[in-house]
Amino acid sequence: MAEKHSGMTLIVKTITRFTVWLILLYGIFLMIHGHLTPGGGFVGGLVVALSFIHMKLAFGKKGPVKGSGKTFLHALDSSGALLFLGIGVAAFFAGLPFLSNFLPKGKLFDLFSAGTIPILNFAIMLKVGAAIFLVFIALNLYEHGSKAGNSEDSKNEKREGE
Amino acid sequence: MPVEGWLYFIVSFMIFASIIALELKDLLSSVVSVGVTGLALAVAFIFLQAPDLALVQFVYEIISVIILIMLLKATGERLEKEKEGRLSLSFKLLFLVLISIMVIPLFSVLPEFGKPLLDVSKKYLANGATETGSANLVTSVILDYRAYDTLGEATVIFVSILGAVTLLSKRKKHEGDSNG
Numbered sequence: 001m002a003e004k005h006s007g008m009t010l011i012v013k014t015i016t017r018f019t020v021w022l023i024l025l026y027g028i029f030l031m032i033h034g035h036l037t038p039g040g041g042f043v044g045g046l047v048v049a050l051s052f053i054h055m056k057l058a059f060g061k062k063g064p065v066k067g068s069g070k071t072f073l074h075a076l077d078s079s080g081a082l083l084f085l086g087i088g089v090a091a092f093f094a095g096l097p098f099l100s101n102f103l104p105k106g107k108l109f110d111l112f113s114a115g116t117i118p119i120l121n122f123a124i125m126l127k128v129g130a131a132i133f134l135v136f137i138a139l140n141l142y143e144h145g146s147k148a149g150n151s152e153d154s155k156n157e158k159r160e161g162e
Numbered sequence: 163m164p165v166e167g168w169l170y171f172i173v174s175f176m177i178f179a180s181i182i183a184l185e186l187k188d189l190l191s192s193v194v195s196v197g198v199t200g201l202a203l204a205v206a207f208i209f210l211q212a213p214d215l216a217l218v219q220f221v222y223e224i225i226s227v228i229i230l231i232m233l234l235k236a237t238g239e240r241l242e243k244e245k246e247g248r249l250s251l252s253f254k255l256l257f258l259v260l261i262s263i264m265v266i267p268l269f270s271v272l273p274e275f276g277k278p279l280l281d282v283s284k285k286y287l288a289n290g291a292t293e294t295g296s297a298n299l300v301t302s303v304i305l306d307y308r309a310y311d312t313l314g315e316a317t318v319i320f321v322s323i324l325g326a327v328t329l330l331s332k333r334k335k336h337e338g339d340s341n342g
Contacts, residue, residue, distance in 0.1 A: 030217070035296040038213035040304075046221040053228065070327075081320050084313060099309040105295030114296040117305045120312070127316055131323040132225060138330040139232055 008058050016058040023051035027129075034121040035114040041124030048125065049132035056136065073134045080127030087116050087123070165209055166275055172206045187242050189234055197227040214300045 024047075031044030087099070094102035106113030176199050183195035200223035207216035234240070249257075286303060296302035304312050 035298050035301045035305075037298060038217060038300075040214060040298075040301050043214070043217045043221055046218070046225060050221060050225060053225070057228075077320065077323065081316060084316055088309075088313065099313065101294060101306050108291055108295060109297050114294055114302070117294065117296050117301060120305045120309070121301070124312070124316065128319065131319055134323060135326055136229065138327050139229065139236070 008060075012058050016054060020051050020055050020058075023054060024048060027051060027125075031121050031125040032111070032118070035117045036109060036111070041121035042128055044121070045125040045128030045130075046132060048129040049136070052129075052133050053136050070134065070137060073130045073137065076126055076130035077134060080123045080125070080130065083123040083126065084120060087119055091116075168209050169206060172202050172209070176202045176206075189240055189242055190231070192242075193227060193230045193234065196230070197223055200226070212300075214298075 027044045027047030027050070029044075030039035030047060031041055034040035034044065089098070091098060091100045091102045096102050101115040101117070103115035105115050112118075179195050179199045179202065183192045183199065186192045186195065200219060204216045204219040204223065207213075207219055286299065286307065290299045290302045290307075291297065294302040294306040296306070
């Protein structure tokens with residue numbers, strides 16, 4: 001019972017240690033190369049959130065991601081939205097309409113090219129990743145709270161019975 | 163086999179899976195059926211040569227199935243409750259026949275698959291790479307030409323996530339109050 005509530009079995013935890021950083025890096029790769037290959041901020045953020053969900057599912061409450069961190073995730077979510085808006089407003093200072101691509105375009109197929117598009121991708125990744133993980137945290141905490149209470153009650157009952 | 167043939171196969175598979183998801187009594191099997199529908203949609207996007215959409219659909223379907231299964235685990239309900247006043251099979255078949263009588267003549271009016279290529283998309287294909295500097299034309303459309311659309315989408319996600327988290331937190335606090 002005690003092992004069950006600190007996540008899944010040892011096999012799952014060992015495999016998770018090998019896979020979770022690969023998934024995280026793949027999400028960041030999809031975001032950075034969003035203007036060169038299929039992908040982008042939205043799917044990059046989803047994959048990054050999926051890596052954190054993976055860790056949370058495997059390790060449970062005693063995982064490397066300690067505590068709820070809801071405030072931090074709210075801050076990430078909001079700062080992503082603000083960054084998107086800020087880039088839109090920054091185009092005014094270059095004398096162009098709202099949300100227009102005011103940075104130099106660079107060479108085609110270069111990593112640092114396409115003006116504001118990589119920064120917008122980064123903003124969307126922050127927003128989507130934080131938001132999806134926030135929903136998961138909200139559901140997970142609710143489930144863990146009720147379950148942990150029940151398990152502690154049942155443990156106490158067992159000890160009393162013994 | 164042309165693309166249309168594969169699409170007919172995938173779409174009929176999706177319709178079959180969604181009917182199964184509706185009709186099954188076991189909720190876990192229904193969730194798995196919904197997941198199968200979404201993954202088949204991802205395969206359909208691959209056949210339509212839209213890898214961006216296929217990636218998003220694939221990852222999003224996995225996350226939604228995880229969240230649905232966790233919800234099932236949290237509520238502890240495995241079987242669908244019997245509802246009063248559900249339509250009988252004969253009524254369903256009658257409605258199906260009526261709707262197909264109304265809809266099938268409309269198929270002859272539909273344009274051919276993928277035929278009317280819009281002028282706007284021709285302009286994007288010709289000038290997109292030079293005007294935005296982005297090698298991926300989909301990204302150049304959603305983050306440069308149609309950036310307002312993406313801004314609205316981001317706002318929708320922001321507000322909906324805020325509402326969901328607010329509702330969930332309120333429920334938890336309420337339970338604590340009733341316990342204590």
